[in-house]
Amino acid sequence: MTPRDFVGRIGFYVLIGLVTAFFALPMLWLVGTPFDEQPGLALSVPDPTLGNFSELLDNRFALPSLLNSVLLALGTAVLVVAFAATAAYSLSRVRIPGRDVLLYLLLLLSSIVTGTAAMVPIFLLMFELGLIDSRVGVVLVLSGGLLPAAIFILKDFMDSVPKSYEESARVFGASAFQILRDVVVPVIRPGLATIAVWTIVNVWGNFLVPFILLRDADKQPAAVLMRTFYTEGGAPNLALISTFSLLFSIPVVVMYLFVNRKYGFRFYGGIKS
Amino acid sequence: MAAIKLDGLTKVYPGGVRAVDDLTLTIPDGEFFALLGPSGCGKTTLLRTIAGLEEATSGSVRIGDRDVTHLPPGKRELAMVFQDYALFPHMTVVDNISYPLKIKGLAKDDRLGRAVKAGDELSLDGLMQRRPAELSGGQQQRVALARAIATHPQVFLFDEPLSNLDARLRLEARTFLKRLQRDLGVTTVFVTHDQAEALAMADRMAVMDAGRIRQVGTAREVFQRPASTFVANFIGSTPMNLLSGVVRGQAVNVSGQIVQLPGDARQHVTDGQDVVVGVRPEYLSLSQSAADGALRGVVAIVENLGTASLVTLESDGFTVAATVADGEEPAIGTDAWALPIPGRTLVYRREDGELVDAPVVAAVA
Numbered sequence: 001m002t003p004r005d006f007v008g009r010i011g012f013y014v015l016i017g018l019v020t021a022f023f024a025l026p027m028l029w030l031v032g033t034p035f036d037e038q039p040g041l042a043l044s045v046p047d048p049t050l051g052n053f054s055e056l057l058d059n060r061f062a063l064p065s066l067l068n069s070v071l072l073a074l075g076t077a078v079l080v081v082a083f084a085a086t087a088a089y090s091l092s093r094v095r096i097p098g099r100d101v102l103l104y105l106l107l108l109l110s111s112i113v114t115g116t117a118a119m120v121p122i123f124l125l126m127f128e129l130g131l132i133d134s135r136v137g138v139v140l141v142l143s144g145g146l147l148p149a150a151i152f153i154l155k156d157f158m159d160s161v162p163k164s165y166e167e168s169a170r171v172f173g174a175s176a177f178q179i180l181r182d183v184v185v186p187v188i189r190p191g192l193a194t195i196a197v198w199t200i201v202n203v204w205g206n207f208l209v210p211f212i213l214l215r216d217a218d219k220q221p222a223a224v225l226m227r228t229f230y231t232e233g234g235a236p237n238l239a240l241i242s243t244f245s246l247l248f249s250i251p252v253v254v255m256y257l258f259v260n261r262k263y264g265f266r267f268y269g270g271i272k273s
Numbered sequence: 274m275a276a277i278k279l280d281g282l283t284k285v286y287p288g289g290v291r292a293v294d295d296l297t298l299t300i301p302d303g304e305f306f307a308l309l310g311p312s313g314c315g316k317t318t319l320l321r322t323i324a325g326l327e328e329a330t331s332g333s334v335r336i337g338d339r340d341v342t343h344l345p346p347g348k349r350e351l352a353m354v355f356q357d358y359a360l361f362p363h364m365t366v367v368d369n370i371s372y373p374l375k376i377k378g379l380a381k382d383d384r385l386g387r388a389v390k391a392g393d394e395l396s397l398d399g400l401m402q403r404r405p406a407e408l409s410g411g412q413q414q415r416v417a418l419a420r421a422i423a424t425h426p427q428v429f430l431f432d433e434p435l436s437n438l439d440a441r442l443r444l445e446a447r448t449f450l451k452r453l454q455r456d457l458g459v460t461t462v463f464v465t466h467d468q469a470e471a472l473a474m475a476d477r478m479a480v481m482d483a484g485r486i487r488q489v490g491t492a493r494e495v496f497q498r499p500a501s502t503f504v505a506n507f508i509g510s511t512p513m514n515l516l517s518g519v520v521r522g523q524a525v526n527v528s529g530q531i532v533q534l535p536g537d538a539r540q541h542v543t544d545g546q547d548v549v550v551g552v553r554p555e556y557l558s559l560s561q562s563a564a565d566g567a568l569r570g571v572v573a574i575v576e577n578l579g580t581a582s583l584v585t586l587e588s589d590g591f592t593v594a595a596t597v598a599d600g601e602e603p604a605i606g607t608d609a610w611a612l613p614i615p616g617r618t619l620v621y622r623r624e625d626g627e628l629v630d631a632p633v634v635a636a637v638a
Contacts, residue, residue, distance in 0.1 A: 170347060174376045
């Protein structure tokens with residue numbers, strides 16, 4: 001290694017270190033600030049206290065909002081996984097003319113359906129259906145927005161299940177439901193796990209849809225509640241915001257680790273046999 | 274145990290492809306039967322139609338004394354082994370073998386007992402808790418067989434059972450399958466594109482082309498007396514010599530050289546008829562000196578087949594190949610004479626490729 005290479009390498013690592021530090025700062029703030037007596041926007045060594053947590057618990061909406069988030073996320077995940085799996089299965093097995101075009105169109109449109117652009121018509125639609133201020137309404141709108149992408153990803157998994165598996169089961173006398181339950185679903189389980197987690201993460205962080213469709217403060221999820229943490233003077237209450245942000249993040253991180261360990265994440269099909 | 278009877282069976286795919294065309298065939302109880310043919314000849318479709326995975330367009334399928342034409346696969350009491358074995362990757366070996374029994378509603382102890390018994394018969398003990406991904410190709414095949422056996426079916430269907438094994442294992446599996454079928458005595462139909470496999474394993478075979486059966490017979494019948502030039506071309510590790518010629522009296526004129534007509538063919542030909550003379554390289558004796566009734570040519574290629582060599586002679590207007598024992602190969606470029614062994618020469622009509630003693634079919638649909 002020439003001295004020139006050596007200096008170059010040192011420079012490279014210093015650059016990487018700086019970039020890493022830049023991206024690590026918000027994470028460190030998130031982990032440190034909730035335990036700080038005087039929470040600020042700057043990153044500082046915390047003056048340790050648990051006072052912020054007890055202050056948060058005094059807010060009567062804080063913990064219920066996390067439960068609301070769980071309800072919305074699980075509800076949407078169940079709907080999305082069930083419908084995406086059945087839709088992807090049939091799209092994978094039945095030949096329809098223009099099937100691929102249909103899938104790409106769905107994928108394209110889905111980014112608009114839950115997007116800001118479609119919020120007014122969606123609000124009107126929900127209003128006509130009497131689903132304003134209803135968790136069911138929120139779950140339906142979110143599911144509709146996430147389904148196309150979920151179908152698109154799951155169809156790839158379904159395509160990778162050899163037809164001979166199903167035919168073999170059919171020759172043994174298995175019904176269509178038994179084939180789906182005993183053969184197809186277990187084989188694509190990593191795909192289903194990925195879709196479920198992806199859905200939960202999406203709903204967990206979604207602000208706009210529940211913010212617009214839910215009126216009752218008792219129903220609002222954590223992502224919506226966050227915006228109410230201001231002091232009487234109108235300044236952001238950093239103690240509450242940082243503490244709540246930490247509580248808000250932990251379930252998702254834990255779930256991610258658990259599912260990744262149990263099933264492993266994959267966004268593509270394919271079977272090791 | 275049951276015989277299989279196919280009557281006028283036809284399968285037309287959407288789009289108009291006639292994969293199986295008005296096919297009638299009886300496979301007696303306990304027979305090991307091969308469906309042989311080139312890719313796309315309809316043999317796999319026929320097997321899948323017997324299994325019920327494809328619905329027959331017309332005609333009927335009977336297993337034993339039951340008409341199963343319109344029954345779903347699960348009610349036909351048959352077991353199928355797929356080309357890729359179709360073992361479920363998420364189940365252990367014992368779960369794979371007992372899964373069909375679970376579908377049939379057997380109690381847990383009962384089905385585990387039967388699975389273990391079937392596994393033992395195929396020497397899978399010790400592997401029962403493994404997953405398919407942890408098994409070799411040969412072991413996977415045995416698991417698929419055990420799964421088929423454990424259901425006690427009336428009929429076995431094998432789709433290209435040996436094609437996923439390497440060459441050496443294939444020979445072992447061939448012997449193994451044949452013994453297993455004989456011990457169980459279950460009527461078995463298997464599909465293959467490998468004529469050597471069919472000749473070695475099957476009691477009888479059907480050679481198929483374009484959805485139709487071209488010949489049904491034992492290995493010996495099909496090998497020694499192919500019913501048409503298509504079968505003649507397809508069967509045999511070295512292709513049959515097919516020489517175009519014209520009948521002249523008691524002989525055939527092949528590009529100026531004379532081949533004697535075999536006795537049984539004489540009454541079926543007329544003077545001046547266009548024919549194809551078929552003779553296997555194995556049934557030609559090669560000599561370095563002129564012989565009466567032999568085809569003369571110049572030695573062009575010598576191919577080593579292991580215990581024998583295939584010698585190709587070139588002559589004006591045709592080439593002819595003959596096998597000779599190793600060590601007796603003539604030198605390239607020298608003259609040689611190939612003499613057909615009496616009674617092994619076949620004569621086909623040139624217009625439809627059938628043997629001259631076969632009845633003439635008025636029009637081929």
